[in-house]
Amino acid sequence: NQLRAGAAHDNGEHRIHIDYRYLVSGINRTYIAPDPNNRRLLDEGMTWEKQLDMVDDLEKALEVGFDATQSMDWQLAFDELVLKFAPLLKSVSNILNSDGDINESIAINATALTLNFCLRFEAASNNSDEFGSGKDFAVYQYVSPYQALKTDADFLIWSSAVSVVGEIVDVIYKVNDLLIPEVYSFMTDNTTSSDLIKNVETARSTIDGLIESLGWIELNYRCERQCNWDEVCYTPSWGPSPMGMTEPGSHNEGFGTHFDESRQRLVINSKLQCININDLMVNRNH
Known part of the structure; x- marks a missing residue:
C-alpha cells in the first residue's frame, strides 16, 4: 500500500490503555483553533471561571479512578x-x-x-x-x-x-x-x-x-519513499530527541522543520525523511 509506505512510525503504544470516560478538554468551553500548530487552550476565551471548572472536573475524575476496561x-x-x-x-x-x-x-x-x-x-x-x-x-x-x-x-x-x-x-x-x-x-x-x-x-x-x-x-505527512530495512521514517519533535532539540518559537530550523511566517513558529515539514543509525551518530552532539 503506497500510502502507508514508510509509515510504521507514530502508531502509538497500543499496550497503554486509556480510560476516556472522564476526559477533560476545552471542547465546548472555548475556541479550539483548527490548526493544531496554533492551538492554545489558555487563549483569550478561556476565562478564570472556565479554568476552575476544568480543574473541578479533573478532581472528580481522579476521585472516580480509572478503569480502561470500562471505556x-x-x-x-x-x-x-x-x-x-x-x-x-x-x-x-x-x-x-x-x-x-x-x-x-x-x-x-x-x-x-x-x-x-x-x-x-x-x-x-x-x-x-x-x-x-x-x-x-x-x-x-x-x-x-x-x-x-x-x-x-x-x-x-x-x-x-x-x-x-x-x-x-x-x-x-x-x-x-x-x-x-x-x-x-x-x-x-x-x-x-x-x-x-x-x-x-x-x-x-x-x-x-x-x-x-x-x-x-x-x-x-509521510516519507516520499519507502524506508529501507535499517531506517525509520522520522517525525521531528521539540526534543530532547536523537536528532537534537528545537524551540517552537525559534527561527533556528532544526532537522525536518522550518519556520512558518504565518504561524510565527517552527513547524514540521510535510515531507518526512528516512534516517538510520549513521544519521543519529552525526547529530549526536546537536
Whole structure:
C-alpha cells in the first residue's frame, strides 16, 4: 500500500490503555483553533471561571479512578477510521489532480472508487432497514460504538466522530453525484456534457478541501519513499530527541522543520525523511 509506505512510525503504544470516560478538554468551553500548530487552550476565551471548572472536573475524575476496561478505546476507533478513509480520499484526490487535460477517464477512474462505496449503502428495493440507508447507514456503520456510552465525555467524543465521518461521507457522495452522470453519458452515447470540466474541478476542490480540513498525518505527512530495512521514517519533535532539540518559537530550523511566517513558529515539514543509525551518530552532539 503506497500510502502507508514508510509509515510504521507514530502508531502509538497500543499496550497503554486509556480510560476516556472522564476526559477533560476545552471542547465546548472555548475556541479550539483548527490548526493544531496554533492551538492554545489558555487563549483569550478561556476565562478564570472556565479554568476552575476544568480543574473541578479533573478532581472528580481522579476521585472516580480509572478503569480502561470500562471505556471505549477511542484511539482504536479513530485509527480505524483513518485506515479506512485516508487511502480512499487520497486516491480520489490523486485521480482528480491528474496531469493533462480533463477528460472522461478522470470521471471514470474517480467513480470506480466512489460508486462502490455509495452502492454499498443503498437500500434494496427502496426499502430502508432499521439503520436507514444511504449516507445515514454509512455514518452509522463507521461510528457505531462497540461499548455503551455512559458519560458526557463519551458522547462528546462520539458526536465528534459522527461530525467527521458525516463530512467525509457527504464529500464522497458529492463527488460521485457530480461525476456519475458524465460516466453514464460517455458509456451510453460516447459523449460528455459541457459541464465536465466544471464538475471535475468542483469535485477536486471539494475533496482537496476536506483533506486540508482533516489535517490527518496519513494524508499530509509521510516519507516520499519507502524506508529501507535499517531506517525509520522520522517525525521531528521539540526534543530532547536523537536528532537534537528545537524551540517552537525559534527561527533556528532544526532537522525536518522550518519556520512558518504565518504561524510565527517552527513547524514540521510535510515531507518526512528516512534516517538510520549513521544519521543519529552525526547529530549526536546537536
